[in-house]
Amino acid sequence: MKNRILFFDFGFGGHVMEWMNHFYKAATQDSEADFFFVFREDEFLKYSPLMTWDKVANISIILMPLNYVSLSSKGSYLVKIFYRNYLLLKYIRQTKANKVFLINLEQFMPLLGLSCYRKTEVSGVIYNMFLYNWEHLSFLRRVLYSFNYMLLAVNNGFKTVFLLNDSSSVSYLNRKLKTSKFRFLPDPIPEINPPEDKNEHSKKIRFLHFGGLCNRKGTIRILDALLQSKEEGLKNKAIIFAGVVYPEIKTEFYDKIRLLENKIEITIHDQFCSYELLGECCAQADYILAPYENTSFSSGCIGYGALFDTTLVVPRQGLLGKLVFRNNLGVLINDFSIESLRDFLEAPVEYISDISRRKSYVSGNSASNFVERIFDDINS
DSSP: OOOOEEEOOSOHHHHHHHHHHHHHHHHTTTTTTEEEEEEEEHHHHHHHGGGGOOOOEEEEEEOOOOOHHHHHSSSHEEEHHHHHHHHHHHHHHTOOOSSEEEEEEGGTTHHHHHHHTOOOOEEEEEEEOOGGGGGSSHHHHHHHHHHHHHHHHHOTEEEEEETOOOOOHHHHHHHHHHOOOEEOOOBBBOOOOOSSSTTTTOOSSEEEEEESBBBGTHHHHHHHHHHHHHHHTTTTTEEESSSSOOOOHHHHHHHHHHHHHHTEEEEOOOOOOOOOHHHHHEEEEEEEOOOOOSSSOOHHHHHHHHHTTTEEEEEEHHHHHHHHHHHTTTEEESSHHHHHHHHHHSSSOOOOOOOHHHHHHHHHHHHHHHOOOOOOHHHH
């Protein structure tokens, strides 16, 4: 029987669009299955023109109405989980899918783990590895996480659980839960070519902060550190902000930018940035600032830093620090307070990456390697 494969998520911005486009392009080369891509309607119509979506007979695009998306984000934790699973089941029935790939599997747990979708095989990705925050979790959160992962291990409806960029947790969970369902998934690096003469002509030290600009990314903390810095310390320095400024900080962000206009050269790209634009920003920058609050995730900034040989500046803790340290990609900061960030901005630590490790990370995290692992799993 011909496989009917459903790719599903409630978002479309950021890495979700990037990943879905990788999967879509791979699907155009696979005539042995029927593919269904469910996209959030408003964001797909807004951002899809930035990428190519060739029409192919065996691929269907389904646009999810905004009122469906709203159902998945309102109410208590359990109510949100219920509606997410309800909508997932709705689209499984609509498409008659026998295989499902979830971009963010964790947002459906634990209810998904208690469900048995007959004749439907589920795989998906987990980004946030709880093991790195174990000592800071409440007893209830520890129980919930342990329960979720036990369900993933024992429920035969789950085929594969991919852990993003985290080989250590894969080994630990497979051993601890006596399973082989957990697998490593490389965080894909965009296929763009870095320039040969990276920023060598610039006399200024340039910092870059990119992605969705918000509190959890440390955006306001960077601005506060710049405001606290001495003018002499920011002499011959510049900073680039690239990415949509979230509504939660937009007013504060631009108020503080106005206070800094005569203190440091600032470039702002308040928009969804194409690969090419981010590539240009990385090529100009000496340092990528990533003072994230949650360090138990991987981050696309690691791939950009490795590809463009731009020094990453990240917290020492968690998966983020582990990846940067293991691959010799940048500077680790013990305490990412405003004061320590200010000190770094005034006197950045010079760093020379290990070329062989950097190239190894780039090749191992190629988009083709990423897609190949997913489609090998789907087609097996």
